[in-house]
Amino acid sequence: MIEALRLVMTDATAPISQMLPSQALPRTKDMATSFLFSSTLLSTIHLNKLVHLILSALVHEQNQLFGRAMLYLHNPKTCTLQGMLGICREDASALHIVDTTEGNPLTGHWDLDDRTMEQQRQSEFCRNVRASRIDLDDGCRIVSRVVKERIPCRISHIDCLECRDCGFVRRFDMKTFAVAPLATRDRLVGIIIVDNPLSDGPIEDEQLQLLQLFANQSGMALENSRLYRNLEETHAELRDARQRLMHGAHLAALGEMAASLSHELKTPLVTIGGFAARLGRLLEPDATQRQYLDTIIGEVQRLEHLLGDVLAYSKKPTICYNRFDLRAVIRESIEDYFIVFEEQGISCHLLLPEGYWEVLGDAHQLKQVFINLLVNAQEAMPDGGELRLTLSRGDTEKPSVVVTLADTGGGIPEESLSSIFTPFFTTKRRGTGLGLPIVSRIVQNHGGMISAGNSDLGAEFRVMLPLAGMPD
Ligand SMILES: Nc1ncnc2c1ncn2[C@@H]1O[C@H](COP(=O)(O)OP(=O)(O)O)[C@@H](O)[C@H]1O
Ligand SMILES: [Mg+2]
DSSP, X not given: OGGGOEEOOOOTTSOHHHHSOGGGSOOHHHXXXXXXXXXXXXXXXOHHHHHHHHHHHXXXXXXXXXXXXXXXXXXXXXXXXXXXXXEEGGGGTTOXXXXXXXXXXXXXXEEOOHHHHHHHHHSHHHHHHHTOEEETTTSOHHHHHHHHHTOOEEEOHHHHHTXXXXXXXXXXXXXXXXXXXXXXXXXXXXXXXXXXXXXXOOOXXXXXXXXXXXXXXXXXXHHHHHHHHHHHHHHHHXXXXXXXXXXXXHHHHHHHHHHHHHHHXXXXXXXXXXXXXHHHXXXXXXXXXXXXXXXXXXXXXXXXXXXHHHHHHHSOOOOOOEEEEHHHHXXXXXXXXHHHHHHTTEEEEEXXXXXXXXXXXXXXXXXXXXXXXXXXXXXXXXXXXXXXXXXXXXXXXSOEEEEEEEEOSOOOOXXXXXXXXXXXXXXXXTOOSOHHHHHHHHHHHTTOEEEEEEOSSSEEEEEEEEBOOOOO
């Protein structure tokens, strides 16, 4: 039983003669091994390589320590230890020393090549370890105790047989084994389990002390590696944010230019349109000049529309946040277009289920999103068709809503799919190519996402928006 365990503690404050039995004072060989071990931990920052080196060193024939070694990493969220790597003595023979000065045992470090590490990962034992997980609340009680008290321990076969509910020892057919915690000052990183399946010999005091010495150093090295990876990820995120900011600054400059240009252009355009309409009223209905005037009026309207789109795209995102039911915005947008759809023979099917569909955002801007998508659908079905608009829950971590708009207009050509959200991309003779970029920008400013694809009969757009939290 657990009470019968013989625990060996390493007390950092105790004098060394108290920590180690006198016959176990470090031998030169152990010192050389410890030295090699610590320089090996300094030789790489990559977590994967580190764990291969640590376990290989523990089982390598020359070190005469253990026959098998396994590493489990701690997952505090699930309160489990997940098997990460397991290495037997025969899989560690390729471990070799590099950078050594001839004749000096206190130089160099161990190394392994990528192929050996791959072979180690593919071994049956390793796969078995990776497929295993130790539940700290309800699994091996001995391991749980090591984790709780952060001290190493060794267990004999007899101790474990008494612990009948544990499948762990049977899974690996372990007899005498030792467990050491991998910990930093305030965090448990994982554990190392070692045994000697072939010799079935006992684990000596010196071996256990070396194991704990290695485990202490390994815990720090693995933690450093994790922190380094976090640092790299944060650095990459910062770089992306900087690029987005620079892009934003360019867009802002473009926006200002577009705003002043459009202001300059709008006034003469209104004058041209107004005078053209006046001239039209002076002409006889069947006058040949009417055709010219209609062209002028049509083109003026198109330019006004283009200027409106450029302004909408380059405008700074000022969102007036309000909480509202998304279904109301969708219904309003459809109502605005209902007559146009009817005249063009487009039937509209709405599936807006009951439920909580409140979002936090700018209703006016979101209406613009649906109108732009409806206009595109209408333009894709000049000879009539069907439009289906469905509301459903998103499968995101935080609650979200997905609005799907599917038409029967033949779809978006495969080669255009990757360009449709790029400003000014259009396949239409009179298109501005700004409808979807405006949609995408508004959706993103609301913390959502838009994607486009094709179904059998036409295009399908999916707009995902985060749902507002339920009011208290
Ligand atoms: N429902 C749709 N069906 C087919 N193609 C579409 C649809 N919606 C958008 N597209 C494609 O995406 C392009 C870009 O759309 P958009 O940004 O709204 O600009 P525009 O409508 O002015 O061309 C369109 O020219 C068209 O090729
Ligand atoms: Mg459009």
